[in-house]
Amino acid sequence: MSAWQREGDDLIWEGIHAFYNYESEKSVRVLSTARDQYPDHPVVHFTWAVAEWLKAQAYDGVEESYASLEQSLNEVIPVYEDLVHQFPKEPLYQLYLAASKGLKARVHLGKKEWLGVVFEGIKGYRSVASVYRQYPELWDAYFPLGMLNYYVGISSPIVRFLAGLFGLEADKEIGLSQIQLSAEKGEFSWIEANFTLIFIYLWIDDDYESSLPLTFRFRELFPASIYNQHLYTESLIRVGRLDEAEENLDLTFQMVEDLPPISKRGWIPTLKYQRALLEFHRKEYNNSLVWVTESINEFHTELDTPLGFGYVLRGNIYDIKDQRKLAVTDYRAALDLANYTSAMRHAKKYLQKPFQEPGF
Numbered sequence: 585m586s587a588w589q590r591e592g593d594d595l596i597w598e599g600i601h602a603f604y605n606y607e608s609e610k611s612v613r614v615l616s617t618a619r620d621q622y623p624d625h626p627v628v629h630f631t632w633a634v635a636e637w638l639k640a641q642a643y644d645g646v647e648e649s650y651a652s653l654e655q656s657l658n659e660v661i662p663v664y665e666d667l668v669h670q671f672p673k674e675p676l677y678q679l680y681l682a683a684s685k686g687l688k689a690r691v692h693l694g695k696k697e698w699l700g701v702v703f704e705g706i707k708g709y710r711s712v713a714s715v716y717r718q719y720p721e722l723w724d725a726y727f728p729l730g731m732l733n734y735y736v737g738i739s740s741p742i743v744r745f746l747a748g749l750f751g752l753e754a755d756k757e758i759g760l761s762q763i764q765l766s767a768e769k770g771e772f773s774w775i776e777a778n779f780t781l782i783f784i785y786l787w788i789d790d791d792y793e794s795s796l797p798l799t800f801r802f803r804e805l806f807p808a809s810i811y812n813q814h815l816y817t818e819s820l821i822r823v824g825r826l827d828e829a830e831e832n833l834d835l836t837f838q839m840v841e842d843l844p845p846i847s848k849r850g851w852i853p854t855l856k857y858q859r860a861l862l863e864f865h866r867k868e869y870n871n872s873l874v875w876v877t878e879s880i881n882e883f884h885t886e887l888d889t890p891l892g893f894g895y896v897l898r899g900n901i902y903d904i905k906d907q908r909k910l911a912v913t914d915y916r917a918a919l920d921l922a923n924y925t926s927a928m929r930h931a932k933k934y935l936q937k938p939f940q941e942p943g944f
Contacts, residue, residue, distance in 0.1 A: 592622030600631055604775060605808040606843075608639035624667065626676035627772050629660040630684055642847045646886045657684055675719045682712040686728050727766035727773040731780065734759025738788070738924055760784065778802065782815055787889050787925045792822035810839050810851060814858070821861050833858055850885040853878070857890045860897060867941075873901050892918045892927035896934070903939040911938065 595618045603611035615632040622628055633656035640652035664681035671677055716725040737756030763784075767777035778798055785795035799816040806812050813836040820829035833855065840851045860875035876898045883891045899914035911934070918931040 590622075590625055592618055592625045592628065595621070596625060596628050596631065599635060600772075600775070601806070603635045603638050604806045606642075606810060607808070608635065608642050611635040612639050623663075626667070626674065626680050629663050630680045630687075631772075633657055633660050633684065633687070641886070642844050645846050649886075653687070657687060660684055675715050675722050676724075678715045679712060679722065679725055682715065683728055686712070686732075723766055723769035724771055724773040725766075726762040727770060727777045727780075730759045730762025730764075730766060730777075732759070733762060734784070735924075775802075786815065786818055786822070787893070787927075790822075790926050792819055795819045796823055808839075810836055810843065813839065814851075814854065817858055818861075821858065821865060824865070826862060826865055829858075829862055833862065853880075853882040853884065854890045856882070857894045857897070860894070864897060864901070869901050869904055873898065876901070888921050888923055889925050889927075892921045892923055892925055892931075895921075896927050896930050899931070899934055900939040903934065904941050908938060 595614060599611045599614035599618060602608075602614060612632070612635045615628060615635050618625065618628045619632055633653065636656045637649055637653040640649035644652070661681065661684050664677060664684055667674075667677040668681055712725050712728045715722060716729060719725070734756055737759055763777050763780055766773045767781055768774070770777055779802070782795050782798050782802070785791040785798070795815070796819040799812070799819045802809075803812045803816040813832060817829050817832045817836060820826070820832060836858075837855055840848055840855060843851060856875050856879035860872045860879060863869075863872035863875060876894050880891065880894050880898065883894070895914045895918035899911040899918070902908070902911035902914065915931040915935045918927050919935075922928065
């Protein structure tokens with residue numbers, strides 16, 4: 585039976601849509617009900633664990649969310665192990681058991697424990713790869729395979745070497761094509777696979793023309809998500825549609841006021857960075873400097889992608905103002921983050937040669 589035809593799909597998708605729409609409490613409530621009513625559904629336990637984690641991020645903070653995720657995974661992994669034992673020919677149970685084990689790598693990613701990411705990821709990778717070999721048209725399996733192959737493919741040589749010993753292809757392009765397949769054809773993974781593509785296009789590959797239609801699509805699909813609005817604003821700025829970007833950014837600043845205090849404190853510096861980026865593209869460098877400095881000083885989120893780009897942006901402004909020593913300090917601060925985004929590449933470039941204002 586296709587996963588699309590399983591009893592309980594409607595309720596589970598209600599829970600999935602809720603957490604993508606920033607309704608974390610509703611998501612946990614709905615998925616908890618789904619777990620009670622449809623305990624044999626292959627996706628429900630994994631999605632519940634993710635929903636609990638996102639709720640903890642919103643209301644309790646980053647460190648508490650790690651503990652929540654580990655606790656939830658310790659609860660659902662034995663459930664999947666039992667389901668695999670009962671139904672050994674059902675590939676989705678095997679897949680989501682592997683995905684649950686692989687999700688432990690997410691804690692290491694947040695803490696920048698790169699080898700931990702690889703080793704925990706490998707545990708899940710081997711199981712997912714086994715499922716993939718038996719069921720090559722199980723498109724959901726392509727997403728975790730692609731994620732790890734892409735991640736390892738952009739990592740340091742030592743990480744690639746160690747991963748290769750365990751059979752990973754460690755190839756960025758292979759990983760990207762696997763994620764794209766899951767985004768196009770996956771039954772349950774297609775949303776997260778598309779969000780991963782957006783992240784890659786926006787902040788690793790600088791492929792803004794590819795990011796724009798995807799960010800527009802998901803902004804329309806989940807309009808209550810501040811994250812989706814943020815992605816769309818970033819894409820608009822990067823392609824030069826500045827008036828539309830400003831309108832969307834104003835909307836996002838309004839939306840942040842309704843978030844829980846911890847989430848609000850985390851989001852405000854990111855939105856200030858986007859305001860700085862918008863002012864920079866308008867060549868309002870003094871305004872941009874004020875906004876980006878506030879963003880850097882107030883930054884308080886788990887993943888530091890905007891912080892790295894903020895340092896590079898402020899370094900560019902200092903270069904324009906012929907304040908090279910301050911620019912160099914910021915480029916080095918960006919590199920110290922070592923977060924694998926294109927901000928690292930830009931920081932290295934501008935350390936070697938000062939940024940020049942466009943048109944000069």
